[in-house]
Amino acid sequence: DGGITQSPKYLFRKEGQNVTLSCEQNLNHDAMYWYRQDPGQGLRLIYYSQIVNDFQKGDIAEGYSVSREKKESFPLTVTSAQKNPTAFYLCASSFQGFNYGYTFGSGTRLTVV
């Protein structure tokens, strides 16, 4: 079955560490997105990519980095520069253009210890 897979489901980070969250899709979607969700809040856009080897900052990109070397993969690195990284991270994908729905992965819950 086609879908979008995020791993790991839970991740613990020590202060000062970089961690990378994985997002893989086999839906043949062109565009991929990373969102952050804090408790009781909506989702906020971190980064997005419309095509391979190209990506753009969203509303809250500071302290995060991404790469898009393959159409199927869009990993997110949470760097030590992100001062408040504890959150629920969701990856999504869609066909390129305005007229398509988004498919979301099941999320990664990141906690700083």
Add this chain to the structure above:
Amino acid sequence: GIQVEQSPPDLILQEGANSTLRCNFSDSVNNLQWFHQNPWGQLINLFYIPSGTKQNGRLSATTVATERYSLLYISSSQTTDSGVYFCAVLGGGADGLTFGKGTHLIIQP
């Protein structure tokens, strides 16, 4: 950027009741979607509905683009309908959906 407001923020209903969730947005949109987030955090796409009306089983949605609002109707609620319902829009010039803060729905048996 575009603003999205959802109401009510919280809603508690008995099983079998009907409900209407509202989404207001501040500018014209190219894309509007409704999602359901279950207690485990999974977001499920319910409707892609930038205008008009759609129905899927007990759920239906209507978007009046000229008046900048959308409504999600849930009929004959079941406990499995509990969770958070999000409205998200894509405005002109934006490259990712902007989400409202959601409506937290609790269906009691």
